[in-house]
Amino acid sequence: MNKENILEVKNLRTSFFTHVGEVKAIRGVSFNLKKGEAIGIVGESGSGKSVTSMSIMKLLQHPGKIIGGDILFKEKSIVNTSEKEMQSIRGNEIAMIFQDPMTSLNPVYTIGNQIKEAITRHQNVNREEAKNKAIEMLKIVGIPSPSDRINQYPHEFSGGMRQRAMIAMALSCEPSLLIADEPTTALDVTIQAQILELMKKLKKEINTSIIMITHDLGVVADVCSRIIVMYGGLIMEEGTTEEIFYNPKHPYTMGLLKSIPRLDLGENQRLVPIEGSPPDLLKPPIGCPFAARCPYAMKICEKNQPPYFETDKNHRSMCWLLHEDAPKVEVDTCVKRGKI
Amino acid sequence: MNKSKDVLLEVRNLKKYFAMKKGFFGGNTQYVKAVDDVSFYIKRGETLGLVGESGCGKSTTGRTLIRLYRPTDGEIIYGGKDISKMDDKELIPYRKKIQMIFQDPYASLNTRMTIGDIIGEALDIHKIATGKEKTEIVHDLLSRVGLSPDHAIRYPHEFSGGQRQRIGIARALAVKPEFIICDEPISALDVSIQAQVVNMLSDLQQELGLTYLFIAHDLSMVRYISDRVGVMYLGKIVEIGESEELYEHPAHPYTQALLSAIPVPDPDIVKNRKRILLEGDVPSPINPPSGCRFRTRCMHAMPKCAEIEPVMKEISSGHYAACYLL
Numbered sequence: 001m002n003k004e005n006i007l008e009v010k011n012l013r014t015s016f017f018t019h020v021g022e023v024k025a026i027r028g029v030s031f032n033l034k035k036g037e038a039i040g041i042v043g044e045s046g047s048g049k050s051v052t053s054m055s056i057m058k059l060l061q062h063p064g065k066i067i068g069g070d071i072l073f074k075e076k077s078i079v080n081t082s083e084k085e086m087q088s089i090r091g092n093e094i095a096m097i098f099q100d101p102m103t104s105l106n107p108v109y110t111i112g113n114q115i116k117e118a119i120t121r122h123q124n125v126n127r128e129e130a131k132n133k134a135i136e137m138l139k140i141v142g143i144p145s146p147s148d149r150i151n152q153y154p155h156e157f158s159g160g161m162r163q164r165a166m167i168a169m170a171l172s173c174e175p176s177l178l179i180a181d182e183p184t185t186a187l188d189v190t191i192q193a194q195i196l197e198l199m200k201k202l203k204k205e206i207n208t209s210i211i212m213i214t215h216d217l218g219v220v221a222d223v224c225s226r227i228i229v230m231y232g233g234l235i236m237e238e239g240t241t242e243e244i245f246y247n248p249k250h251p252y253t254m255g256l257l258k259s260i261p262r263l264d265l266g267e268n269q270r271l272v273p274i275e276g277s278p279p280d281l282l283k284p285p286i287g288c289p290f291a292a293r294c295p296y297a298m299k300i301c302e303k304n305q306p307p308y309f310e311t312d313k314n315h316r317s318m319c320w321l322l323h324e325d326a327p328k329v330e331v332d333t334c335v336k337r338g339k340i
Numbered sequence: 341m342n343k344s345k346d347v348l349l350e351v352r353n354l355k356k357y358f359a360m361k362k363g364f365f366g367g368n369t370q371y372v373k374a375v376d377d378v379s380f381y382i383k384r385g386e387t388l389g390l391v392g393e394s395g396c397g398k399s400t401t402g403r404t405l406i407r408l409y410r411p412t413d414g415e416i417i418y419g420g421k422d423i424s425k426m427d428d429k430e431l432i433p434y435r436k437k438i439q440m441i442f443q444d445p446y447a448s449l450n451t452r453m454t455i456g457d458i459i460g461e462a463l464d465i466h467k468i469a470t471g472k473e474k475t476e477i478v479h480d481l482l483s484r485v486g487l488s489p490d491h492a493i494r495y496p497h498e499f500s501g502g503q504r505q506r507i508g509i510a511r512a513l514a515v516k517p518e519f520i521i522c523d524e525p526i527s528a529l530d531v532s533i534q535a536q537v538v539n540m541l542s543d544l545q546q547e548l549g550l551t552y553l554f555i556a557h558d559l560s561m562v563r564y565i566s567d568r569v570g571v572m573y574l575g576k577i578v579e580i581g582e583s584e585e586l587y588e589h590p591a592h593p594y595t596q597a598l599l600s601a602i603p604v605p606d607p608d609i610v611k612n613r614k615r616i617l618l619e620g621d622v623p624s625p626i627n628p629p630s631g632c633r634f635r636t637r638c639m640h641a642m643p644k645c646a647e648i649e650p651v652m653k654e655i656s657s658g659h660y661a662a663c664y665l666l
Contacts, residue, residue, distance in 0.1 A: 044530035045501075158621040159394075188393040188557060190618045193601035197617060215531055218603025222610045241607045259535035260605055261564035271564065273535035277500050 005072075006176055006209050007033040007056070012069035014048075014055045023281050025051040027233040028069070033177070038203055038210040040220030040241075042256070043230035046278050049213045052230070053179045056211075057096055058086050073177070092122040095170035099182035101162035105154040111138075112150030115169045122173045137168040141198060160191035167198065174206060181213045196222055217260060221245065226314070229253050232279045232289025234305075239315035249309075249317040251329075252290045288320070296321055296329050348519060348551050349405070350381040354414035354424075356397075356404045360626070373625050374400040376575035377414075382519075387545065387552040389566030389583065391559055391598070395622055397575040398555045402521045405553065406438050407431055418519075436466050439512035443524035445504035449496040455482070455507055456492030462514045481510040485540065502533035509540070519551045527558060538565055559602050563587050568658075571595045574625055574633040577652075581659030591661040594634045632663070640665055 014026040026048045033039055041049045054060050056071055058078065071078050073094065078086065098104040106114060115134040119125060125133065131150070138146035141164040154162055163183065170178060180199070184192040200223060203210055212224055220227055220241065227244040229237040229252065237250040248254050255274040276293040279285055285292065291301040300306075300320050309322035321329055355378075357371040375397040382388045390398045404411050407423060416424040423434055442448035449458055459478050463469050469477055479489035485506040496504060505525060512520055522541065526534040542565060544550060556562050562569055563583050570580040571594065579592040590596045597616040604610055618637050623629055629636050635645040644664055652660045 044532055160621055189559065189601040189603075190393060190597060191621070192603070193615055193617060196603070197615070216603060217531075217605035218610075221605050221607045222603055245605065245607055256531060257605065259532050261560045262605070271535035271539055273539060274532035275536070277502060277533070 004034050005032045006035045006074060007211075008070075008072040009052075009056070010070040010072070012052070012055060012071060013067050014051050014060065015065060015067050017063040017065065021282050024284050025064070025233055025281060026055065027281075027284060029230075029233075029235055030069075031228055031235065031238065033209050033211065035176070035209055036203070036207045037226065038212060038224045039226045039228060040212045040214060040224035041228045041230060042214060042217060042220055044215055044278060046281070047230040048233040049230050050181055053096070053181050053211065053213055057090060057094060057179065058083075059090075059096075088122070091118055091170075091175075092173045093175050094177045094179065095173070095175035097163070097166050097170050097178065097180045097183045100186050101159060101166050102154075102186070104166060105162060107154050110151050110153055111157065111165050115150075115165070115172055118169050119172050133172060134168075137172045138165065140171075140202075141165070141168045142194075143168075159187055160194060163187060163191075163195055164198070167195070167202075171202060171206065171208070175208060177211070178208045179211045179213070182215070183212070184219060185214070185216070192219075199223055217245075217256060229256070232284060233281055234289060234318060236290065236319070237315075237317040239312070239317075243312060243315045247312075247315075249311055249315070249322060250290075250319045251294045251296050251321070253317075255293075288318070298326070346384045347381045348384040348419065350415075350417040351401075351405070352379050352415040352417070354378045354401070354404060354416065355412040356400050356409055357412045370626050373575050373628060375404060376625075376628070378572075378575070378577050380570055380577060380580060382551055382553060384518075384551055385545075385549055386567040387554050387565055389562035389569040390553060390555045390572060391557060391562050391569060392572035393557065393598075393622055395574075395625065396572040397625070398572050399523055401572070402440070402523050402553060402555050406440050406521055407434070408440075432466075436515045437517055438519045438521065439515065439517040440521045440523060441505075441508050441512050441525045444528055445501050445508055446528070448508055449504060451496055454493055454495055455499075458496075458507065459492075459511045459514050462511065466515055468515065477514070481513055484513070484544075485510045486536075500533075501529050502536060505529060505537055506540070509537075509544070513544070513548075516548075517550070519553070521553045521555070523555045524557070525554075526561065527556065534561065541565065559598060571598065574622060574628050576633060576662070578634065578663070579659075579661040580652075581656075581661075585656065585659050589656075589659075591655050591659070591666055592634075592663050593638050593640055593665070595661075597637075 010030050012026055012029045016023040016025055029052060043049045055066055066079055112134050115137060116130045119130045119133050135146045135150055138149060143149050143161060143164055157165060184195050212220060214220060224241055226240055228235055231252050237253050244253060248257060258272040259274060261271060274293055279289050287302040287304055288306055291297045298320060306318050306320045308316040308318050310316045311322060320326055354375055356375040357373050360370045360372060378401060392398050403409050405416060411424045414424060415422050418434060456478050459481055460474050463474050463477060478492055482489050482491055487503065487506055526537050529537060538561060545552060554562060554565055566583045568581065569583045569586050570577045573594050579595045590599055597618045600616045620637055623636055631647050631649050632645040635641040650662045650664050652662045653666055654660050655666055
């Protein structure tokens with residue numbers, strides 16, 4: 001394993017064994033994360049982005065199961081670690097922020113109690129020290145008068161403040177990896193801007209690696225330096241943020257970029273939706289999962305799953321169009337460099 | 341504000357307060373001032389967008405317009421008649437003219453009814469069609485929203501989110517309305533599906549000459565679909581104008597902050613722009629700040645702002661904002 005990498009996911013496969021059959025939620029996903037790096041995983045619901053994060057945290061619930069591949073965290077495989085060992089990693093070294101701050105805090109404990117629990121669980125500190133640490137964390141995430149706030153219950157906090165408290169809790173043990181699963185989806189734009197600024201600041205100060213899972217391309221453009229685009233349980237395209245936005249190679253990425261309205265482009269553009277809906281992962285397509293909705297689909301796309309084609313050192317896409325024998329396709333995605 | 345013949349709906353000083361029971365012995369009741377003195381008009385065939393943060397009263401405004409709530413005060417003039425004080429019986433003809441599309445496509449369809457029954461119910465209630473004729477109308481509506489007539493015998497759980505929202509739209513269209521209130525119709529949908537639904541809404545508007553009130557918190561989508569946009573904050577409209585004008589030249593500090601907070605899917609722009617970060621949260625609508633309601637979060641707040649509430653001022657033709665800076 002590369003020493004620089006904090007996390008390596010190798011050919012991960014996760015399935016849910018439901019009563020109607022095996023839902024293949026992740027069908028072979030590999031990626032690396034460097035120390036101090038922020039990557040974004042984007043995709044629509046059912047693309048497998050949340051299941052990827054749950055697999056890394058080993059929080060998959062029955063009937064979900066990792067059926068293949070490996071996850072290396074700090075050069076150690078965590079796929080077969082016991083639940084007890086996992087508990088010392090979870091929260092301590094890998095922390096997670098969930099989408100809905102309203103339901104992921106316990107309503108019958110004070111905010112302070114919940115942060116202190118995370119601290120005393122993983123660190124050898126007494127109650128006084130834990131309390132001071134909790135106050136300090138609330139201060140870092142920008143909650144006013146933290147020494148009073150620590151005794152309040154979640155219902156006394158607003159949505160944005162609850163998400164801040166969640167971040168304070170996640171960062172209280174200074175984890176080396178933070179997984180944020182749609183951290184701002186439930187929040188208003190003004191509060192979202194506050195939280196994103198906070199995450200960027202914390203990344204700089206604590207040097208935490210971040211995996212940001214979202215469906216909002218604007219959010220990843222802001223926080224992440226590398227982007228993974230997922231669809232149908234597979235990584236469709238991976239590259240630096242600039243490459244993905246200005247030089248997308250996969251028709252799905254292009255489709256995503258074209259279907260969002262742009263404020264800076266004025267009104268005269270018409271949105272170009274991606275027709276159809278995502279594949280059923282009970283019976284995943286044999287070929288490329290996007291073939292049924294792809295405007296450039298060829299015969300081979302339905303029969304064979306394309307391999308990854310590297311178009312640049314840090315840019316790979318799973319698409320037959322990049323094969324040397326394929327017809328060349330020029331697409332205007334509206335996102336171009338240097339017009340501000 | 342200018343009044344011409346083609347104004348379909350005009351709202352004057354609309355207020356909607358919700359009473360909150362306080363204390364065991366009744367005592368003094370407090371009110372949540374969800375909509376507090378809102379005035380605007382919508383012309384026939386146009387789309388008015390209504391944006392703002394959660395709790396600003398945009399959904400309450402929509403629900404009061406369709407008379408799901410009884411307004412506390414003010415007038416709702418639809419096609420020349422005030423519908424704000426009408427009783428249920430008098431409202432029946434207006435229920436046919438005004439329809440609504442809801443945010444949550446999972447909660448707004450009855451799980452025990454087939455799609456055909458859901459869409460056909462309105463036809464029964466308003467005695468528009470029965471029997472074979474009704475089936476034909478339902479099939480026609482389904483193909484209009486991009487579904488197949490065979491879907492009429494299926495149940496809501498068999499459909500995806502985008503398809504369910506299409507069913508919600510077909511249901512709203514069943515009674516041939518003139519005016520549709522779209523309350524966050526796309527916020528529960530995936531990005532690639534959002535564009536499908538929005539394009540369909542604008543095609544339907546062209547074909548059927550519909551008028552929309554489009555309520556959303558996604559400012560970029562609102563600009564895309566609306567002719568004019570109103571920005572709400574704590575129960576008040578702080579700025580309203582043609583969408584091009586409002587987005588290019590936002591006048592109110594709140595609109596400016598709101599626009600600068602939108603994540604832009606373009607890394608170069610993100611790196612180079614200045615963001616106006618608003619501190620804190622929206623104050624409680626039970627005890628809104630005195631004077632200008634935005635002053636507690638406004639970077640330009642002056643002593644004057646706390647004393648008297650600024651009135652709406654016309655900055656350019658059809659562009660109004662309420663702020664002392666102007």
